[in-house]
Structures are given as structure tokens and as C-alpha cells.
Amino acid sequence: xxxxxxVRIGIMSFAHMHAHGYxxxxxxxxxVEFVGIADDDxxxxxxxxxxxxxxxFDSYEQMLASDIDAVIVTSENANHRRHVAMAAQxxxxxxxxxxxxxxxxxxxxxxxxVRRSKIxxxxxxxxxxxxxFKRLRETVDSGxxxxxxxxxxxxxxxxxxxxxxDTKLAGGGAVIDHTVHLADLMRVLTKAEPARVYxxxxxxxxxxxxxxxxxxxxxxxxxxxxxxxxxWSRPKTYPFWGNVNLEVIGTEGVARxxxxxxxxxxxxxxxxxxxxxxxxDDVNLALIDSFARSIAQDSPVEITGEDGLRxxxxxxxxxxxxxxxxxxxxxx
Amino acid sequence: xxxxxxxxAGTMGRTHAEAYARMPNAELVAICDSxxxxxxxxxxxxxxxxxxxxxxxxxxxxxDLVDICTPTHTHIDYIKAAAxxxxxxxxxxxxxxxxxxxxxxxxICQEAGVMLFPAQVLRxxxxxxxxxxxxxxxxxxxxxxxxTSRCSAYPRGTDDWFADMKNSGGVALDMIIHDYDWLRWCxxxxxxxxxxxxxxxxxxxxxxxxxxxxxENGVIAxxxxxxxxxxxxxxxxxxxxxxGLLSYSSTESVPLTVELKAKxxxxxGVTVPESPVSKSPYYLELEHLVNCLETxxxxxxxxxxxLEAVRIxxxxxxSISTGQPIALA
Numbered sequence: 120x121x122x123x124x125x126v127r128i129g130i131m132s133f134a135h136m137h138a139h140g141y142x143x144x145x146x147x148x149x150x151v152e153f154v155g156i157a158d159d160d161x162x163x164x165x166x167x168x169x170x171x172x173x174x175x176f177d178s179y180e181q182m183l184a185s186d187i188d189a190v191i192v193t194s195e196n197a198n199h200r201r202h203v204a205m206a207a208q209x210x211x212x213x214x215x216x217x218x219x220x221x222x223x224x225x226x227x228x229x230x231x232x233v234r235r236s237k238i239x240x241x242x243x244x245x246x247x248x249x250x251x252f253k254r255l256r257e258t259v260d261s262g263x264x265x266x267x268x269x270x271x272x273x274x275x276x277x278x279x280x281x282x283x284x285d286t287k288l289a290g291g292g293a294v295i296d297h298t299v300h301l302a303d304l305m306r307v308l309t310k311a312e313p314a315r316v317y318x319x320x321x322x323x324x325x326x327x328x329x330x331x332x333x334x335x336x337x338x339x340x341x342x343x344x345x346x347x348x349x350x351w352s353r354p355k356t357y358p359f360w361g362n363v364n365l366e367v368i369g370t371e372g373v374a375r376x377x378x379x380x381x382x383x384x385x386x387x388x389x390x391x392x393x394x395x396x397x398x399x400d401d402v403n404l405a406l407i408d409s410f411a412r413s414i415a416q417d418s419p420v421e422i423t424g425e426d427g428l429r430x431x432x433x434x435x436x437x438x439x440x441x442x443x444x445x446x447x448x449x450x451x
Numbered sequence: 452x453x454x455x456x457x458x459x460a461g462t463m464g465r466t467h468a469e470a471y472a473r474m475p476n477a478e479l480v481a482i483c484d485s486x487x488x489x490x491x492x493x494x495x496x497x498x499x500x501x502x503x504x505x506x507x508x509x510x511x512x513x514x515d516l517v518d519i520c521t522p523t524h525t526h527i528d529y530i531k532a533a534a535x536x537x538x539x540x541x542x543x544x545x546x547x548x549x550x551x552x553x554x555x556x557x558x559i560c561q562e563a564g565v566m567l568f569p570a571q572v573l574r575x576x577x578x579x580x581x582x583x584x585x586x587x588x589x590x591x592x593x594x595x596x597x598x599t600s601r602c603s604a605y606p607r608g609t610d611d612w613f614a615d616m617k618n619s620g621g622v623a624l625d626m627i628i629h630d631y632d633w634l635r636w637c638x639x640x641x642x643x644x645x646x647x648x649x650x651x652x653x654x655x656x657x658x659x660x661x662x663x664x665x666x667e668n669g670v671i672a673x674x675x676x677x678x679x680x681x682x683x684x685x686x687x688x689x690x691x692x693x694x695g696l697l698s699y700s701s702t703e704s705v706p707l708t709v710e711l712k713a714k715x716x717x718x719x720g721v722t723v724p725e726s727p728v729s730k731s732p733y734y735l736e737l738e739h740l741v742n743c744l745e746t747x748x749x750x751x752x753x754x755x756x757x758l759e760a761v762r763i764x765x766x767x768x769x770s771i772s773t774g775q776p777i778a779l780a
Contacts, residue, residue, distance in 0.1 A: 344647035352691035
């Protein structure tokens with residue numbers, strides 16, 4: 120199985136459900152080997168390892184001391200810093216789940232740890248790899264839309280529950296969970312940095328001690344303005360987990376991307392549900408493939424820790440703005 | 452029988468004139484437009500009289516209702532003239548160009564004892580009425596977060612008057628005032644407005660605005676106004692509540708599509724989607740107004756509603772200009 124260019128990867132923690140998506144990609148990709156799983160919860164590590172037919176390590180230390188090349192960190196947001204630091208110390212490359220961290224301090228510490236190490240660190244922003252986004256990016260870069268004036272994005276979803284609503288572990292609720300995807304895509308399209316953030320955020324869907332609703336306005340250094348809806352506003356009966364939609368308004372035209380529009384409508388008396396059955400590309404495959412290639416070829420990663428930090432700053436500023444009812448300047 | 456004069460023979464003037472002409476308890480008696488030819492042409496169609504000067508019209512013709520369909524910045528002067536002549540008034544949205552003018556209009560009409568009806572026609576669009584009724588009935592539990600979107604190409608009114616942003620207020624006032632009013636109808640008072648837009652960007656025939664409204668009951672609404680599309684019209688609404696989600700798109704509510712093959716010189720065929728209803732929203736709106744005048748009932752939309760919608764639009768423009776959220780008292 121193991122060849123010269125095969126990258127050996129382990130998963131640190133199955134706390135984040137995206138670990139499942141990554142695990143199945145690790146099994147499918149020819150240029151990686153899915154070695155094993157370590158988890159704070161030893162029984163979860165064993166259960167998942169059994170499920171995927173890989174090794175369950177006793178501890179993170181044991182996995183990091185093994186001959187793996189890299190890890191995917193899918194722990195709770197607040198634990199990313201600790202886990203990335205451990206991996207860096209063991210000189211294992213890292214693919215880190217978003218958001219990068221729960222505080223700016225932790226995010227900057229991750230960027231610094233990576234800078235001082237020899238490891239490759241990649242931020243898991245899989246939306247960048249969707250063919251619809253790639254085409255949108257090409258369209259914008261070709262100048263067909265003219266000059267970009269504004270953007271409108273939504274990353275609305277169902278509430279994932281679990282630790283995602285524990286603000287100590289997640290760093291917040293819907294806004295920290297969802298804002299970063301679109302903030303990142305918008306940075307890529309405009310080739311500019313977020314300069315000013317305003318937000319209205321609240322908790323009126325679930326009335327919990329976490330935010331479930333957020334409308335965030337971002338102004339970029341090149342004066343492009345945009346909004347991001349990062350609410351957990353899809354009800355339990357919604358046919359899909361949510362959406363990633365992005366509209367671009369240019370001087371010469373407009374473009375609309377609905378990332379998960381490639382779907383079949385399924386109406387099932389078995390489940391009593393209507394569901395969207397997505398048939399488009401699996402963005403995680405391209406994400407992990409990119410990560411593995413940059414390791415195998417010793418080339419720069421496509422999405423850096425700084426990218427993760429810039430996107431996180433938008434979410435953190437949104438919380439501050441919503442509290443103060445005023446816009447927050449990011450670049451001062 | 453209500454005797455009606457329509458002021459302004461542009462797109463909305465023609466739409467309102469047609470509605471009155473078909474209404475059994477209204478009589479379209481005169482059309483006024485500073486371009487007498489345009490007034491005459493429309494008046495001839497309905498055997499009405501044509502005027503170029505509203506004061507001549509008001510002194511010459513026996514009237515119950517003056518319906519103002521002129522460019523926004525001229526509304527206040529026509530309202531003043533009609534109120535002075537003690538005529539009831541229907542006024543196209545936005546009620547006026549500024550909040551100050553709207554307050555003056557409300558006061559003048561109160562003092563004159565005449566009705567001032569702001570033509571916030573969205574309330575008579577059956578899809579928007581249906582959504583309102585569903586929301587109020589509790590179909591989605593307590594409403595929490597709302598998105599509306601109203602998109603078209605840049606409007607080309609008579610003499611391109613929309614292109615003068617100072618006169619029209621641009622998309623953030625002229626276009627999405629529809630949504631401001633509908634949102635107020637559904638969710639009550641607006642507490643705070645934040646907006647970004649191209650109002651002061653001076654890009655010819657392009658305007659775009661993203662407005663966030665915070666209501667006193669906690670609802671957060673995101674309102675998109677789009678005059679940056681190459682063509683076509685799209686309106687969408689989404690309301691998420693504690694127990695459900697309501698979603699509407701004009702592009703998906705199309706019971707009839709006619710597709711014609713290319714003919715003669717044409718390279719491409721033509722596709723025309725239609726969402727026909729037996730009575731147009733404009734007819735329903737004006738029928739309601741005329742019935743209220745006949746029976747002495749209060750219309751469902753008040754002059755204050757028209758004023759409040761302008762207030763939100765003006766706050767959006769101020770927020771675009773200053774970059775700051777605007778609190779509404």
C-alpha cells in the first residue's frame with residue numbers, strides 16, 4: 120500500500136463531524152494512507168477506528184510518535200491550538216478544521232508555532248475547491264463581470280448541537296461556525312482584506328446562551344462591501360444541512376453561485392421527509408488531495424494559517440460589533 | 452362613485468388609470484402631466500380630460516381623489532396642491548423624497564381633513580399577503596431572521612428621472628421601500644438601520660444596497676436592493692422562525708411559461724414566464740382605496756405607514772453615507 124509518494128495521515132479527535140467526511144476521503148484517495156485515530160475519548164477512537172478499519176492509538180502522543188507524516192485536527196475549536204502545537208512539536212504536518220481557533224490570541228499563536236516549525240499547515244476551507252467556486256473565481260479574474268462592487272453570501276445551516284453550542288469549546292455559536300467560510304471565499308474573489316465589520320447577532324431561535332442568528336456586513340480594503348448570513352436558521356425539517364451561496368455584483372454583470380444546487384429532490388414515505396440528495400463534487404476530496412500533494416511535493420499549501428486568521432477576525436469583530444452596535448475597524 | 456384624476460402619465464400613471472377605468476365605483480375624469488401630449492394620449496384612451504397644470508385641473512374639474520404618480524421628488528408639491536383643494540390623495544411610493552416632506556404631507560392632509568393613502572402596493576401582492584398571513588398566524592413559530600431581495604435592471608422612467616439619485620433616492624429608497632413597508636407590516640417598528648450601498652458611487656445606471664434592519668421585537672432583517680442586473684426581475688423572501696422556515700422566490704412561482712421558436716431574423720427564440728392572477732395587485736390596492744372612500748372606512752395602509760417607510764429609506768441612505776448604524780427613535 121505505502122509508496123514513495125503516499126502520505127500517511129492520522130486524525131486527531133472525532134469531536135467535529137467533518138472528521139467523518141475527511142476519513143472517507145482518506146480511504147478513497149490513492150496518494151494517502153489513513154493510518155489511525157487518536158481521541159481524548161478513548162472509546163470514540165476505538166469505535167471510529169473499527170468503523171474505518173484503521174488503528175486506534177492510545178493517545179495523541181502515541182500517534183504523533185508513530186511514523187505518520189501528517190494529522191487532521193478535528194477537535195473542538197478551543198482545542199485546536201493545543202493539538203496543532205503538539206503536532207508541530209512532533210514535526211507532523213497539519214490540516215486544521217475551521218475556525219482556526221476561538222480567540223485571536225490562540226489563532227496568532229497557531230500561526231507563530233507553524234512559522235517556527237518545519238511543518239506544513241493547511242486551513243480546511245474546502246469550499247475553495249468546489250468547481251462552481253473555481254469557475255466563479257475564473258469568471259471574476261477574467262474581468263467578465265467588470266469591477267466587483269459588492270457581494271452577498273449565505274452560509275445558513277441547521278443547528279449542529281453538541282459542543283457547537285458550548286461557547287467555551289466553540290468560541291461562540293452560529294457566527295463563529297459559519298462566517299469564516301464566506302469571509303475566506305470573499306477574500307479570494309476580491310483579493311482584498313476585510314477592513315470593517317458590522318453585525319446584528321442574536322439567540323432568538325433557540326434562546327440558548329449561544330448565538331444562532333447573524334447578519335454580518337464586511338467592507339474590504341478596496342471598498343467592496345458584502346454581507347454574510349451565518350445563521351443556524353434551517354429548521355429540522357429542512358431538506359438539507361444548509362447552503363453556501365454567494366452572489367457577486369460587478370459593473371458589467373452579476374454572478375450567482377449556489378454551491379450545493381447539484382441535487383436530486385427525494386420525497387420519501389420511508390423517512391417521512393423531503394431531502395436534497397447532493398450529487399456534485401465532494402469538496403473534501405480535493406481539499407485533502409491538495410494537502411497531501413503539498414506534503415509529497417514539498418510545495419506551499421493552498422490555504423494558510425494566515426488565511427484562517429483573517430477569516431476568524433471577521434467573526435470575532437462581528438461579535439464585538441453586535442455588542443457595541445457600531446462598526447469595528449480591523450486594520451488599525 | 453369616486454371621481455379620480457391621475458397625475459403623471461408614465462408607467463405607474465398608466466397602470467393606475469387602467470385600474471380606475473375598469474372599476475365600477477370609480478370614474479377616471481382627468482389626466483395631468485407636464486407633458487400635455489402624454490396626458491392627452493392617456494386621457495383619450497379613457498375619454499378623460501387632459502391637463503398640463505394641476506391647479507387648472509383642481510379648479511376646473513369636480514373631483515374626489517387625486518392620484519399622484521409623478522417622480523418622487525415632486526410628490527410633496529402635488530400633495531400640497533391637492534390637500535389645499537380638499538381632495539383625497541393617493542400617492543405612489545415613496546410617499547415623498549425625505550422624511551421632513553413626509554411629515555409635512557401627513558400634517559397638511561390631517562389639517563385639510565383629507566385622506567392620504569400611500570400606494571404601498573406590495574401589501575396587495577397575493578404572495579406577500581399570503582406570507583404576512585402565515586407569519587401572523589404563527590405558522591413558523593416566532594419569526595427571528597428574515598431575508599428579502601428585490602432585483603431588476605436599472606429602471607428607465609420618463610426622461611430617465613431615476614438616474615438622478617438625488618431625486619429618486621436610488622434603490623435603497625425607491626425600490627426596497629416596498630420591502631420596508633411589508634416588513635413593518637409583519638414585524639412592527641424598526642429600531643436600527645445599517646446599510647452599505649452604491650448611492651454615492653456615481654456609477655451610471657447601477658445601484659445596489661444591502662440593508663440590515665433590527666426591529667424592536669428583536670427580528671433581524673436583511674434587505675437587498677439590486678439595480679445592477681442586466682435584465683429581468685426577481686423577488687425573494689425567506690423568514691426563519693423558532694418552528695419553521697418560509698421561503699418564496701418569484702422565479703419559482705411561475706405557473707405558465709411560453710417558449711416560442713425563433714422567427715425570421717431572430718437568432719434565438721423567446722421565453723416568457725408568467726404568473727397571472729385574475730386581479731392585478733394594483734387593481735386590488737386601488738379598489739380597496741375607492742371602497743374605503745365610498746364607505747368611510749380607514750384604509751389598511753395609513754399615511755403614517757408611508758412616512759415610516761420613507762424614514763427607514765432615509766436612514767439607510769444616511770447609513771450608506773456615514774458608515775454608521777442609524778437609530779430610529
